Amino acid sequence: MELFKYMETYDYEQVLFCQDKESGLKAIIVIHDTTLGPALGGTRMWMYNSEEEALEDALRLARGMTYKNAAAGLNLGGGKTVIIGDPRKDKNEAMFRAFGRFIQGLNGRYITAEDVGTTVADMDIIYQETDYVTGISPEFGSSGNPSPATAYGVYRGMKAAAKEAFGSDSLEGKVIAVQGVGNVAYHLCRHLHEEGAKLIVTDINKEAVARAVEEFGAKAVDPNDIYGVECDIFAPCALGGIINDQTIPQLKAKVIAGSANNQLKEPRHGDMIHEMGIVYAPDYVINAGGVINVADELYGYNRERAMKKIEQIYDNIEKVFAIAKRDNIPTYVAADRMAEERIETMRKARSQFLQNGHHILSRRRAR
Numbered sequence: 001m002e003l004f005k006y007m008e009t010y011d012y013e014q015v016l017f018c019q020d021k022e023s024g025l026k027a028i029i030v031i032h033d034t035t036l037g038p039a040l041g042g043t044r045m046w047m048y049n050s051e052e053e054a055l056e057d058a059l060r061l062a063r064g065m066t067y068k069n070a071a072a073g074l075n076l077g078g079g080k081t082v083i084i085g086d087p088r089k090d091k092n093e094a095m096f097r098a099f100g101r102f103i104q105g106l107n108g109r110y111i112t113a114e115d116v117g118t119t120v121a122d123m124d125i126i127y128q129e130t131d132y133v134t135g136i137s138p139e140f141g142s143s144g145n146p147s148p149a150t151a152y153g154v155y156r157g158m159k160a161a162a163k164e165a166f167g168s169d170s171l172e173g174k175v176i177a178v179q180g181v182g183n184v185a186y187h188l189c190r191h192l193h194e195e196g197a198k199l200i201v202t203d204i205n206k207e208a209v210a211r212a213v214e215e216f217g218a219k220a221v222d223p224n225d226i227y228g229v230e231c232d233i234f235a236p237c238a239l240g241g242i243i244n245d246q247t248i249p250q251l252k253a254k255v256i257a258g259s260a261n262n263q264l265k266e267p268r269h270g271d272m273i274h275e276m277g278i279v280y281a282p283d284y285v286i287n288a289g290g291v292i293n294v295a296d297e298l299y300g301y302n303r304e305r306a307m308k309k310i311e312q313i314y315d316n317i318e319k320v321f322a323i324a325k326r327d328n329i330p331t332y333v334a335a336d337r338m339a340e341e342r343i344e345t346m347r348k349a350r351s352q353f354l355q356n357g358h359h360i361l362s363r364r365r366a367r
């Protein structure tokens with residue numbers, strides 16, 4: 001990859017490569033855009049096949065956070081970290097302490113939290129070295145694991161999408177196919193089950209499937225069969241890139257609404273599902289509950305306030321649908337437009353010189 005050319009094309013601000021030989025830390029921090037505020041985005045730990053693959057993932061995810069935070073109405077920019085390694089084998093305390101010191105060195109330009117492969121316990125270690133970490137344990141006055149909040153936001157956004165597709169936002173009796181029943185989807189399934197939806201689930205982890213079958217009366221199918229099942233709603237809650245040339249022809253659902261980041265393999269797949277009349281709730285709008293929850297820590301965490309903002313994901317999804325209709329464009333393009341419009345409006349509103357500009361982090365420092 002020609003890194004500077006790529007950075008220029010998509011307006012990336014900064015890419016940092018961090019290594020610590022003793023602990024085995026190999027991390028890439030990407031800060032995409034800080035127009036709205038410091039870049040907030042989680043740390044993913046994954047067994048990448050190459051450094052190139054890790055870099056590409058970090059770049060894509062960081063840009064996604066710029067759009068996610070903007071669309072959610074947060075005063076935060078977008079960034080992300082990937083740590084190269086196996087989260088089951090390669091973690092150690094020194095690794096996360098070293099990583100925390102690299103974050104502290106950025107002096108608030110980047111704030112981290114959990115993502116795939118990292119946990120609240122990891123954030124607690126990072127917290128030993130930096131102020132700029134969220135999603136730490138409630139014992140520290142923090143918000144803890146963001147997954148239940150993400151799940152609640154997806155549930156709210158799914159209801160808005162159901163209203164668009166079926167004329168009612170009730171999920172009672174709706175057949176919902178859930179791909180991956182991990183941290184987020186377990187809680188999502190609970191909300192759906194409580195509302196009377198019928199669940200079809202899959203996961204490569206048999207224990208996760210068994211739990212959903214036992215607790216929510218879900219029907220289990222093999223991972224490759226989930227795309228083609230007869231259902232009203234397909235909820236991708238595993239990894240990205242699963243709306244693609246192979247899966248689209250199999251889809252029977254009228255709605256796609258799930259937590260996974262980067263669901264569309266390529267933008268043209270968003271066009272394809274649009275032409276098929278499928279109502280797509282754009283991933284970064286519907287899955288913003290976790291980041292909304294951890295971002296509230298910057299004001300001194302208040303669960304009630306955070307949940308109120310997460311409920312509004314319903315309205316945010318409705319706004320996306322309205323823009324899509326107004327401009328006659330697919331919903332994934334409408335979401336980008338909504339985020340870009342907010343960034344541009346705020347760039348202008350905040351353009352005049354201020355001697356001591358107020359900043360989201362000054363509230364945190366004042367406590």
Ligand SMILES: NC(=O)c1ccc[n+]([C@@H]2O[C@H](COP(=O)([O-])OP(=O)(O)OC[C@H]3O[C@@H](n4cnc5c(N)ncnc54)[C@H](O)[C@@H]3O)[C@@H](O)[C@H]2O)c1
Binds near residue numbers: 147182185237240290
């Ligand atoms: N955790 C959050 O708060 C949060 C916030 C926003 C977005 N997301 C996104 O939501 C998705 C799920 O996150 P999570 O925290 O629940 O992760 P997780 O790792 O707990 O859950 C993912 C589940 O998907 C399963 N899986 C992986 N590949 C699969 C496949 N091919 N077929 C079926 N199942 C498969 C895994 O076994 C796992 O149980 C990820 O894409 C993540 O980036 C998570």
Ligand SMILES: CC(C)C[C@H](N)C(=O)O
Binds near residue numbers: 116261
């Ligand atoms: C800040 C984190 C809670 C972010 C989350 N991993 C996401 O992708 O939105």
